[in-house]
Amino acid sequence: MNEVLFRPDIKLEDQIADILQALMEGNTIVLIEGLSESFLFGNRNVEKRSIDNPDTERVIRGPREGFIESLQSNLALLRYRLQTTDFRIKSMKVGRLTKTNVALCYIEGIADPRLVEEVKDRVEAIDIDSIADSGYIEQFIEDNHMSPFPQIQNTERPDKAVSAMLEGKVVLLSDGSPFALIAPAVFAQFFQTVEDYTERFIMGSLLRLLRILSLTFALFFPSFYVAIIAFNPELIPTDFAMAIASGRAGVPIPTVMEVLFMEVAMEVLREATVRLPQQVGGALSIVGVLVIGQAAVEAGFVNPITVVVIALTTIGSFATPAYNAAIALRMLRFPVVILSGMFGLIGLMFGFILIMNHILSLKSFGVPYLTPVVPGDFQGMKDTVIRMPLWKMPKRPGQFHPKNQDRLGEDVIAEFNQEPSNPLDLQAGYKRWDKTNGVSQKDNNDPNSDYNRK
Incomplete structure (x- = not known):
């Protein structure tokens, strides 16, 4: 090791199980007769794709790098942004057959040690044959397995993972998966994007308010429409009520069934668009919406206003940055529509109370799901x-x-907290922070300088 084998990634090993595991991973083993230890060379070479723009979290302003399937490359992306000795990585192997490498990343001195140990214990307790993706780990370590709301955030962006660690969270990376897990997670962070911080705070706040509005719109607008049409038409302005009545003339099914049918059709179309090749998916989404919506209206099967409501609801659900959070909203939209169709606005409020009560009961590694709003911080x-x-x-x-x-x-x-400084301000004697800005300097060689003229 010291005079002949010049490699930086060589080590000695005397355990048969570790030697076999290193061989299965693609490393080289050198056994020499008479030695009780073997040489392990870390020359594993796995073909991997290049680092590219993440597909699920695209931004206009921000880094263009995304995680890939190689764990070492992903750790290098984190190290590139965290060039500090406080960056810690705990390595584990999960899966009886796959022996998948899992890395728990955090910043010592910021992350709570109790949180780090809890995440580590939950991951090490997983006993399964295979870990094909980080999503397997997420399903094992989350607190409430029956909730539609995600309690662990996933991301393809290294900058987002680093920002989470700087807030005291931990990040889990799995070999073979381009998605990192961030724990703990609260409700508000699923509607935040990188652009909220790379842009000025006024624009970032406006975009965030629009996302929250689209969230409310996507979840409750169809239910509100059903409740108003079926139970409280007196709340609709007269001219608009006449337009709705003329549109519903000849429609044979109730409003609630009409909305549910269009919702199911949109979900099927969306799923088909995702599974089709990229070259065909965009064309199908546009043609499918136009054909289905126009044909349903002309056949007298649905009201034109219902098509508009469902289209606006679908667009609102697309504004949610996190895919798993958007799925939760799409799932909850159906029972709320049914409650509104049965009890009107009372059913809508009852559904809202049930959802809020469930969210208030959720926790992620002991952190209440609605913090920092409830409890307040x-x-x-x-x-x-x-x-x-x-x-x-x-x-x-x-x-x-x-x-x-x-x-x-x-x-x-x-x-x-002080007034801004302007170094190009030509007002002589303007002082700030015990410094003088904009004062003309004496120039003995120039008789036309401002100082000499004065």
């Missing part, structure tokens, strides 16, 4: 519905119990 609320300026958020969110809560230095906070 002032520092966390600065980055929930709207995003405050970065210099107005000097502390990390308290709901994740970070060991080090300071995110900004005191000097930066003090500077941003």
